[in-house]
Amino acid sequence: MKLRLTLTALALIGTALPALAEEVNVYSHRQPELIQPLVDAFTAETGITVNVAFVDKGMAERLVAEGDRSPADLVLTVDIARLMQIVDAGVTQPVQSAVLEANIPAEFRDPANQWFGLTTRARIVYASKDRVQPGEITTYEDLASDKWKGRLCTRSGLHDYNVALLGAMIAHHDAAYATTWAEGLKANLAKKPEGGDRDQAKAIWAGECDIALGNTYYMGQMLADPEQKAWADSVNVVFPVFQDGGTHMNVSGVAMTKSAPNHDTALKFMEWLSSDEAQRIYAETNNEFPVKPGVPRSALVESWGSFTPDTLPLSTIASERPEALKIMETVDYDG
Structure with a gap:
């Protein structure tokens, strides 16, 4: 299955076909090419397919309109404001994960576990x-x-x-x-x-x-x-x-939708995005700061000083x- 699906195709997944256990459907504010290296690495490691739909505007409104029928499991955003807009729309769910809590410092995640920062x-x-x-x-x-x-x-x-x-x-x-x-x-x-x-x-x-x-x-x-x-x-x-x-500091982050037809595999992807491997890919390909302590920044970012x-x-x-x-x-x- 292709990495990038249209919103129409994702909607068909949610309405015409049963949820597939080894898939994750993602609505992303981030350009697909920025996260494709992460998706490729995750799929190579786990065998789980990640379907990404780029949603430039109106993500919260789309999720509200889709309601329980939404095919989206996760949303990826590029700013704390957009994360909060989605949470405030009531279309996310809290995620309890010892892995996420261990990898992501408290100041970069929601106290109610509705969203988690992935990079700063x-x-x-x-x-x-x-x-x-x-x-x-x-x-x-x-x-x-x-x-x-x-x-x-x-x-x-x-x-x-x-x-x-x-x-x-x-x-x-x-x-x-x-x-x-x-x-x-x-x-x-x-x-x-x-x-x-x-x-x-x-x-x-x-x-x-x-x-x-x-x-x-x-x-x-x-x-x-x-x-x-x-x-x-x-x-x-x-x-x-x-x-x-x-x-x-600001963040790019992730939240799980309230509908999340592939809850368990979505959680695996969330946790993997906070892992050393994913954080290294973020650092090297996007020149962002890893949110997980101990993961090195890219050489270019290091050259800017502390x-x-x-x-x-x-x-x-x-x-x-x-x-x-x-x-x-x-x-x-x-x-």
Whole structure:
């Protein structure tokens, strides 16, 4: 059976055929090519087929509409906000697993066992090698300083990655402080927020701004792309910290659906994704940080240097999402 099935094909599996004991059906926010090495390794080791359907938008709504008839066993997402959207929609179930609890630190899993982080990534600063001196950026709070006026680029303030960062700022300070900080970021923008994180590195390369917010793993993607390598080569990777904490972290994660027609094999896949082998594949192919302690990072990631991850629980950051969205809309960040 092919790795990637259309949503229609997966729906037919759930409605026209009985569940197969040695299959796992996955709805994924992640591009199939990013997780195919994991799927191949798992199937080679266990003989279990993994069917992946890429769902860019509306995953929670689709699962709600499908209800108990959903063929999906697991969902893979790229951000704590999307994980929480699915959990809040009431379409997941708690998973009790000693393996997951042993492999995944508490700050990277849901206290109620509804979701589990699989990899982490840092929300960092891309800084021009030519126009920003080493040591000029130390904290996220400093990004709102007047010295960066007209020098900052970001993607939309309403994007999940930036909303999560703002949520962490609320948790570390309070909503009033976070509002002032968001206003400061907006005042420092060199141009209207647009594009993705890689576009911000391109803007620095083009001289449109000097610093930008971005996720760590995009650096690996740019360096591997001949058309984008110059963008990555033009910036330094800087790991800011909160004044009372560390570098902001987010996760890619997994949750089991409430319907889960292949519960037992789905659990095997979840547990395997937290194993040394799967974590190594994540590190080497996607340049993400393994969530399991002791699994080494890729050589490229190691070359960026050490940093202190923030220990603020992701569940706390997720709880601040509504307030963070409200702040971004109030300050009209994208306006």
